[in-house]
Amino acid sequence: MSRTRSRESAHILVVDDELSMCELLEILLSEEGYRVTSSRTGRKALALLKEDHFDCIICDIRLGDLTGIDVLKAAKETDDKVPVIMISAYTTTELAVEAMNCGAYDFVPKPFDNAELKQTIVRALQLRNAAGIPESALIGREVEQTLHFGKLIGNTPVMLKIYEMIRQVANTTTNILITGESGTGKELVARAIHEESGRRDHPFVTLNCCGIPETLLESELMGYRKGAFTGALHDKKGLFESADKGTVFLDEIGDLSPAIQVKLLRLVQDKVVKPIGATEDIKVDVRIVSATNKNLETEVIEGRFREDLFYRLNVIEIRMPPLRERKEDIRYLAQHFIEKYSRQMGKQIVKLSSYAVDLLNRYDFPGNVRELENLIERSVALSNTNIILPDSLAIATHKKLHRRRWIEGVKNRRFDLEDVKNGVNIDAILEEIERAYVEKALFFAKGDRQKAAELLGINLRSIRYRIEKLGLSPRARMAEMEPPEDE
Structure with missing residues (x-):
């Protein structure tokens, strides 16, 4: 591994009362090119802070003589710009909040992942060397550098394949079926296809097929003429006519009734609509993108979805993966939502703590990206520090997942x-x-x-x-x- 000048010159102080932990961190960080000094007591650490200059400090919360908070406060009095990373195998929310309020850069649980700790140190040193640039701006820059496609965020291999498929199909007229669990971002894929295509300057019209009563669905899709039924006081264009030269996105296509499936089949085949009460067909030029969280092949076999319509809609399939299959993207997605909701709520929340990131990575997210977004929105609202700690996340994930098992374990x-x-x-x-x-x-x-x-x-x-x-x-x-x- 090549050692950069910044790493060779960076001096890190490790404070931990366990000899094995000091030795581990000395080896780990020296291999990365850092200069490392260690202390097994708080008082020695205070003396070292007066004698030497440090670019980063890694300090356990619990020490034999003093507390890690004491060392943190002393470090900030000596140099308020020095990033202090707190580590601990045992902690409480109160201690974590106190550490953050006293200026800790991050809170990392033991046992920590070596690669994650090294990355935390790199980010801490980047902040120190950023000459006054706020940490939120640095993290925002990192998220911006993550590969995007429209409003899709992620650079895992499965997402890169989806981006490439979007590019390949965008300028064709082929019908697209987007499959995947609820909350995976199927509509974002449909919008990305539209924005990448030559239809981008024309309408993108969305219809949730399960969100409108069947009695109204035909009039929404096809439109109607004045006097066609009671209450039809004027002509109304249907969704397909309104989207002429643009894209129609049919979400939850698997929930269409058999009667509507028949009408949609003719539209897909002939690209014509006949509004209710009209005597003539109207030709339309639309790109149809559909989405479903159901297995339409199973629906066809069991007779709930027309086979001919299925093959018309499913010319090309794009499968959106669940979040549990792209966990490397969780951190970037979470950061994006932190920035979004911090702006909306007028808060100055910068990031997730390393412990919070670890908790998110251990969760399966049955509700996928939508659940992650809701979780971050709630956490931003509840957080009383500039970093989201596990306690804010625990309300939605950790407690929900493990409370019953822990109680059963205690009872057993x-x-x-x-x-x-x-x-x-x-x-x-x-x-x-x-x-x-x-x-x-x-x-x-x-x-x-x-x-x-x-x-x-x-x-x-x-x-x-x-x-x-x-x-x-x-x-x-x-x-x-x-x-x-x-x-």
Whole structure:
């Protein structure tokens, strides 16, 4: 790896009371070309801050003598521009908020991902070297550099293929069927096709096929003539006539009734419409793009969707992937929504904390990009720091996903929740729960750490850290444990 001048000259202070963590960070960061100084006590760190200059500080929240907050405050008094990255295996929302309010750059949980930590350091140093440019502007620039296509955001391989397909089909007259789960951005693809085509200066008209009663759908699609029915006081153009020379986007096409499917088939084949009450057909020039979250092939087999219409609409299919298949894009999408809703709400929220990013990456997002957007909007509204912390996200994801499992786990291990009124040691309880899950995973994996990590949904480095922290020996614990009662 080539070492840039900025990396060779960057001096990083590591403050952690664990020798192994200091040694790990010294090796990790030295390999990246940084100069590293470490301290295992808060008081020594304070002395180093007076003696030397540091470009970045990585500090544990919990130290043997002082707290990481003490070091953070001292660092900011010495140099208010120095980025301080707080790390911890044990923390509370109150501590995280206090750290952010005292000027921490980010909050990273242990065990951390090495690559993610290194990237956090790179961004922190870029901010320090940006000569007064606000961090929000730097992050916005990074998002802008992420590949876009229209309003689509993402640079994962699957999105790059979609961008290329949009370019290929845009200037054809071929009908397009966009498939994918709800919330994946199918309408954005349809708009991108329209904007990339020669029809861009003409109307783009959208109809949600399941959002209009069937009794009104025909008049919306085809239009009507004055006097065609009670209430028809004047002529009205239908959707297809209004979109002449442009694009019609039919969303949720799989929800059309059989009667409307028949009328749509003729329009797709002959490109003519006959308004209700009219005596003559009207020729229209439209590009039809349809979308569905259903499997139309199954709908055809089961008789709910016309086979001839299916083949007319599905000349070219573009499949939008669910968000769980493009998780590398989550951070950029989230940042885009942070900027959007911060502007709308008049807030100065800059980014997600590293812990919050990790939480999002672990969530499957059944509602896809739409759910992510709603989640970020809610988090911006709830956040009381300039960085979105996991607590804001927990309301929508972490608690919803894990609350029931945690409660069941506590009950299975006979923890009495009524004991809370008499006072409890929550750290000890959580450590016991963690120990029980790690031990059980090691048992089922027959001591294989990689398999145990997969069972717990964590990586190998993470389970190694937990085994060391909890003082577990995988094979010894496997031998000691009795088989589970349900086997």
